[in-house]
Amino acid sequence: MEAVAALERDAQLMLRVREGDETSFALLLEKHRAPVVNFLHRMVQNRAVSEELAQEVFLRVYRSRENYEPTAKFTTWLFRIATHLALNWIRDGKKEKRNESLNEELLEGVERQVADRGPNVEQAMIYQVRLEEVRKAIEALPEKQRAAVLMHKYQGLDYSQISGALSCSESAVKSLLFRAYETLRSSLAHLA
Amino acid sequence: MDCIKNTKNGAEIVTGYCAGALEPSVAQEIGVHIAQCAECRSEVEAQRAVWDALDAWTPVEVSGDFDARLYARIAAEQTGPSWLRWLRRTFQPATPSVWWKAGVSLAAAGAALSLALMIGHLPNRTEVMEQKATVAKSLPASEDVDLQQVQQALDDLDILTPASQSPSSKL
Numbered sequence: 001m002e003a004v005a006a007l008e009r010d011a012q013l014m015l016r017v018r019e020g021d022e023t024s025f026a027l028l029l030e031k032h033r034a035p036v037v038n039f040l041h042r043m044v045q046n047r048a049v050s051e052e053l054a055q056e057v058f059l060r061v062y063r064s065r066e067n068y069e070p071t072a073k074f075t076t077w078l079f080r081i082a083t084h085l086a087l088n089w090i091r092d093g094k095k096e097k098r099n100e101s102l103n104e105e106l107l108e109g110v111e112r113q114v115a116d117r118g119p120n121v122e123q124a125m126i127y128q129v130r131l132e133e134v135r136k137a138i139e140a141l142p143e144k145q146r147a148a149v150l151m152h153k154y155q156g157l158d159y160s161q162i163s164g165a166l167s168c169s170e171s172a173v174k175s176l177l178f179r180a181y182e183t184l185r186s187s188l189a190h191l192a
Numbered sequence: 193m194d195c196i197k198n199t200k201n202g203a204e205i206v207t208g209y210c211a212g213a214l215e216p217s218v219a220q221e222i223g224v225h226i227a228q229c230a231e232c233r234s235e236v237e238a239q240r241a242v243w244d245a246l247d248a249w250t251p252v253e254v255s256g257d258f259d260a261r262l263y264a265r266i267a268a269e270q271t272g273p274s275w276l277r278w279l280r281r282t283f284q285p286a287t288p289s290v291w292w293k294a295g296v297s298l299a300a301a302g303a304a305l306s307l308a309l310m311i312g313h314l315p316n317r318t319e320v321m322e323q324k325a326t327v328a329k330s331l332p333a334s335e336d337v338d339l340q341q342v343q344q345a346l347d348d349l350d351i352l353t354p355a356s357q358s359p360s361s362k363l
Contacts, residue, residue, distance in 0.1 A: 026259075033258060038251045051255055055262050062266055063280060130248045138249075153246050158213065178203045185238055188245040 010074035017065045025065075029058055032075075035155055036082050042150045043086040045135060053085045076164035079157065083147050083165050090143060130191060137187040144168075145180035152177055196225060196232045206232075210239045 010031070016024035036057055041050035060081055072080075138146055144166060151157040151165060163173045196202045208214045209222050226233045255261075269277060 029259060029262070034251065034254055037254045037258070041252050042249065047252060050252075051258060054254075055258070055265060058262055059265055059269070063269070063277075127248065130245075134245055134249050138246075152211070153243070154249075154251075174204055177207060181203075181207060181239065181242055184242045184246070188242055191241075191245045 011070035014061075014065070014068050014074055015070065017062070018068050025062060028061070028074075032078055033058075036078065039079065039082055039150055039155055040086055042138065042154065043083075043147065044089055045139060049089065053082070053089060056085055057082045072164050073161060075157065076161045079151060079155070079161070079165040080167070083151075086147070087143055133188065133191060137184055140187065141180050141183060145176050145183070148173055148176040149180045149184070195229055196222065197235060202235075206235050206239050209236060210243050 010028060013024040013028050017028070033054070037050055037054045040053045040057075041047060044050055044053065057078065061078065138149065141149065147166060148162055151162045157165070159170045159173050162177075163170045166173065166176075168176075196205050199205065205214070205222060209219060209226075212219075214222065226236055269280070
């Protein structure tokens with residue numbers, strides 16, 4: 001019930017943005033900034049690119065405020081934009097650049113832990129290896145399965161919202177998730 | 193209750209149970225069943241293991257200047273020419289535009305219609321025979337003369353060819 005009320009509030013805020021209320025846009029940005037950036041980060045696996053794409057998401061939301069109609073839940077609409085941008089970026093074939101950045105991020109994480117000289121340096125390195133396994137397993141999923149899992153697992157979107165974001169039926173989403181989790185089960189079995 | 197694995201939505205129920213997305217009463221019922229069914233318990237444990245492994249990927253922090261950069265971009269767009277804003281709204285819509293799908297459908301329909309018209313106008317066998325006859329009648333009489341001339345030329349060549357090279361000399 002709270003979720004429904006929250007979504008309705010988002011739509012109301014967006015309608016106020018349409019009327020020219022900048023504060024409502026700031027509230028929407030405050031609420032959805034981190035989820036959108038994190039979703040995109042997990043999709044493209046590059047921090048700088050994920051922020052750039054997230055900026056584009058909010059820019060497009062703001063740009064289309066005049067024509068906004070609350071026909072779908074705001075979150076669904078927002079993640080539809082984000083998914084569209086992420087898939088386009090991935091399909092543009094920028095994988096090599098992404099991997100370079102990913103390695104840099106991993107190295108930074110490990111170096112930071114070592115520099116801290118805390119008692120859990122070994123644990124931190126184990127965590128980094130584990131994280132790398134998870135990243136690779138998710139990266140290996142087909143694009144739509146990846147998007148569905150990320151929205152389901154990390155953003156807590158329901159089947160209806162995911163189907164809206166991916167422009168497919170709910171049964172297709174269930175099938176995508178089932179296949180994705182089956183694949184992840186086998187690829188991450190050694191981490192259990 | 194029936195074994196979850198044997199139900200139509202078994203995978204969905206297991207996923208929902210592990211995600212905590214089921215209604216509390218349904219989740220409780222599933223919990224009771226799992227406690228008794230080793231097969232379903234194994235299924236849930238496998239799914240939970242995936243769920244837990246994925247938890248390793250914690251969220252990243254958003255840069256402190258994210259909002260400032262965004263508002264700067266918005267301001268830059270607002271001060272830009274109106275035709276550029278219109279172009280952006282038109283060619284960079286918030287959600288993927290589907291106008292091209294209608295275009296593809298129209299093009300496919302047009303192609304199918306053209307093909308149907310072409311097939312409808314293909315001549316049948318009788319028409320082809322009639323056309324051949326018409327063409328044969330319209331051919332000039334000189335066609336026969338030309339053929340005779342060619343034959344004569346070939347015979348002359350045969351006469352001029354030395355006997356040693358003539359194919360008939362080998363016989």
